[in-house]
Amino acid sequence: MQRALTVIHALGLMLVVFSLTYALPLLASLIYADGTLIDFIAAMIWTLFTGTLMWALTRRFKGELSVRHGYLLVVAMWTAMPAVATIPLLLVIPGLSFTDAYFETMSGITTTGATVLTGLDNLPPAINLWRHELNWLGGMGIIVLAVAVLPLLGIGGRQLYKAETPGPMKDTALTPRITETARSLWLVYLGITAACIASLKLAGMNWLDAICHAFSAMGLGGFSTHDASVGYFDSPLIEFVLIVFMLMASINFATHFLALRRRTPRAYFDDIEGVATVSVILAGCLVLAVFLWRRGVYPDFLHALRYASFNLVSIASSSGYATADFNLWPIFAPMLMMFLACIAPSSGSTGGGIKMIRTLVLVKQAGREFLRLLHPAAVDPMKIGGQVIPNNIVFSVLGFIFLYFISITVLVFALLLSGMDFVSGFSAIIACINNFGPGLGVVGPVSNYGVLNDFQTWVCTWAMLVGRLEIFTLLIIFTPHFWQR
Numbered sequence: 001m002q003r004a005l006t007v008i009h010a011l012g013l014m015l016v017v018f019s020l021t022y023a024l025p026l027l028a029s030l031i032y033a034d035g036t037l038i039d040f041i042a043a044m045i046w047t048l049f050t051g052t053l054m055w056a057l058t059r060r061f062k063g064e065l066s067v068r069h070g071y072l073l074v075v076a077m078w079t080a081m082p083a084v085a086t087i088p089l090l091l092v093i094p095g096l097s098f099t100d101a102y103f104e105t106m107s108g109i110t111t112t113g114a115t116v117l118t119g120l121d122n123l124p125p126a127i128n129l130w131r132h133e134l135n136w137l138g139g140m141g142i143i144v145l146a147v148a149v150l151p152l153l154g155i156g157g158r159q160l161y162k163a164e165t166p167g168p169m170k171d172t173a174l175t176p177r178i179t180e181t182a183r184s185l186w187l188v189y190l191g192i193t194a195a196c197i198a199s200l201k202l203a204g205m206n207w208l209d210a211i212c213h214a215f216s217a218m219g220l221g222g223f224s225t226h227d228a229s230v231g232y233f234d235s236p237l238i239e240f241v242l243i244v245f246m247l248m249a250s251i252n253f254a255t256h257f258l259a260l261r262r263r264t265p266r267a268y269f270d271d272i273e274g275v276a277t278v279s280v281i282l283a284g285c286l287v288l289a290v291f292l293w294r295r296g297v298y299p300d301f302l303h304a305l306r307y308a309s310f311n312l313v314s315i316a317s318s319s320g321y322a323t324a325d326f327n328l329w330p331i332f333a334p335m336l337m338m339f340l341a342c343i344a345p346s347s348g349s350t351g352g353g354i355k356m357i358r359t360l361v362l363v364k365q366a367g368r369e370f371l372r373l374l375h376p377a378a379v380d381p382m383k384i385g386g387q388v389i390p391n392n393i394v395f396s397v398l399g400f401i402f403l404y405f406i407s408i409t410v411l412v413f414a415l416l417l418s419g420m421d422f423v424s425g426f427s428a429i430i431a432c433i434n435n436f437g438p439g440l441g442v443v444g445p446v447s448n449y450g451v452l453n454d455f456q457t458w459v460c461t462w463a464m465l466v467g468r469l470e471i472f473t474l475l476i477i478f479t480p481h482f483w484q485r
Helices: 002-032 037-057 067-092 098-109 125-140 142-153 158-164 178-203 207-218 236-249 253-262 266-270 272-294 301-316 332-343 356-374 391-417 422-433 454-468 472-478
Strands: none
Touching: 002 037, 002 067, 002 125, 037 067, 037 125, 067 098, 067 125, 067 454, 067 472, 098 125, 098 454, 125 178, 125 207, 178 207, 178 236, 178 253, 207 236, 236 301, 253 266, 266 272, 272 301, 272 332, 272 356, 301 332, 332 356, 332 422, 356 391, 391 422, 391 454, 391 472, 422 454, 454 472
């Protein structure tokens, strides 16, 4: 009981901090006079009041967070914050149910980019900005932001950072103190976001579209201000800018930090995972362009390269924008994009999926097994980028992959049990658990998740949460060992 109260105390403080994020849509509402000002003020007050009440009632349970506290708080935050983030949507959008509103905000915070909303072009600017701000906040992880803030409030953050930060290489420190690391990563994230906003404005977007799409591009969230997504602009220049920044967001932000600190691009070439990420995605673009051209989907190679490159980078990076209905392409094309979304993004990036580092570990482990069959007594330590990977990390990756595929299987069967067809159900779960949004069939790029019933919507919502918290962080709290003293 005391453990839960300690977590509630910390969660209350974090909700107080989260209430400040309403300031940006409040400003947009004032600028555009879109009639949502009172709604966002009400949402801010309610979130602030709830957080303050939770904090005040549990003050005597304040204390240092243990590892178990960290896992509980991570799960509590990633379920509670989408709930409070629904308030403006419920107040502004007529007829929107809590189920659909929660799906929308969970999709935003987990940077999935799946939407249940239509008429995005006509939404109040403040609501559109709020959706995209959730993408941006979720991109680097609300917990990492809290790591930089909580020490100022008297609560340590290392357990939170270790619980939320994805990838098996997460213990590598950039700076001596964990709070300095979090702040450094956020400064890099903020700086690249500003560069993306400026680039999109110069490419032809208005300020609102530029800010919103920069937020979702850097968070690899894929939300758009238009029902036609990026296809609305029909601009090769805008597509090129977004490709560049989506690729940047697919690389570990620690690499960007090191490149800036050392003032040399050498850090990018030293990052074996980042090199593999970019190489695999660009090779996929070329393969897909040739395939679409040869199959006659587009009249010439340049057109095929344009549409193949943007849509593959978008899906493979787990962003989720679209400029074409790839649901109509030969099935090889969307399946290739969805496969790359499972493996391509780097750990420490804002992308989803297995992550490239785990893919590299699995490939190396397969090679070790071949060697062991031929030379049973051979000693063959695993190395990636000159760094020895301990066996405990290898075993952790194997356990993760097992749970990853089991989770997909169970969730797909849940959708099939609800009556959904296999292509739609399978692609919806792959899209949600890898956090890239559009699937195939009824959840394809020209449709959305608004066609699902409540049960199907909650299944997909759970899939997004499982994917964003990388399975272990969420499922560990359901194990008996977690609750034993």
